[in-house]
Amino acid sequence: MASTSETGHSPYKHPYHLVDPSPWPLVGALAGGVLVTGIVFIGHYGSYWLATLGLLGVLATMVGWWRDVLKESRTPGIHSPVVRLGLRYGMVLFIASEVMFFVAFFWAYFHFAIYPEHVSGAAKAIWPPQGTLTFDPFHLPLLNTMILLLSGCTVTWAHHSLLVGDRKGLVSGLALTVFLGAFFTFFQVWEYVVAPFHFTGGVYPSTFFLATGFHGFHVLVGTIFLAVCLVRAIKGHFTPEKHFGFEAAAWYWHFVDVVWLFLFVVIYWWGAGEIAHH
Template structure:
């Protein structure tokens, strides 16, 4: 048990080495799978299961330490700082992809089409290429395709994510007011909306591949489309899982109006995911 001015130092843990073994098996198996090695999928599966075991065990210990009162103001400040830096790294992660999209649309495509100072460049690189967006590049890479429009499933998913931002905020208000029922209902609605978003995105991908011939091979438009929306979908999946864990903890009576940073961290992450999606909806689907 730590005092208010001391910093809690955890005991020796087996989890880092277990996690390292799991990562080694998982990525080693993945590399072997890429090279068609025998038993590669089994090694990768074992590595994944080891990682899941590590997460349950390590996170469980941290939860028990938190609920026992081991963490005070110093640890809370450390956790908040760590979460701020983590979200900042995620901002930079998506900024790189948005930057790539901006560079391609604003500079690369017009340049190859002969615009700007390199007016004759297209004669040497690809004569006759017309600079327009969306494009699958010179030579019609991947064949004919259709652009994924903003209305329909993308608009519905935008409404779903914006609504989930409201429900998680409503749940936070319930926690601050010590209204456990409001907290649980708000979290449950947020988790459901998150997984509905992922399911609709999977349906959208099926429509793109089967009906629009929009694939990863559809030139630069197809690759940037799936790169940006795919990574975002992965983040939504992780955020929904994190919020589901927070929901189960709330149902067990965890968190108080004064001590609930785990909830706040999950809510911060979820709002970040919402903001990124608004950028995607405007710059990937709409413009």
């Protein structure tokens, strides 16, 4: 890396950051390929070792690459205003791509919900398919909705505290948000345990588990994202003027909240059929 002056100005003659040669793009691509191949091996041969190796490689890439980005962010002059603007554009585009990812699941759900006659082998053209028991939307799903809405409030509290220089409020708000995210995941796992249907039970369980399951995965990723921000906040990495890492995590968390609201309204409430009693 080019040497940085003691004044904190950029070591370059331009406002951009020329990254050093890094092994992580190549390592990450290879690990991702191994992971996908391993998933194919699981489906065809029931073998998990290749997928496990690929997952470990992806996790190692995440830790190593993001560690390097954190070092860069704390190097004076590297993340100039132009670079930070580019990072913001990148995060916005990433979230936009995630929106389209979930659009595909909603599209599949609405297709069969609006045109139930397209459900193969269905005795009647109704949605949910005849004989499918669904969750009471005002039981666990409503509780999880309240948990996520509260977590949106706590992460906003943390953000406001950061902007006004209240480090205690920042740490407290982040800690509460991480706790609520873990709480949500616990209840979703419990919901899957007591679910009145299984993934292989037809088109309704498939669309339900894919949409809510991938959302649950995003909640887990967001919780880890915020947990890393919590550690950084405790170490004093964020300032009111420079805190894009936390800002990106907050944007991602609000995105997760909004997706859940759509899931709750569309799948749990609007798409409810005969309620299963536990």
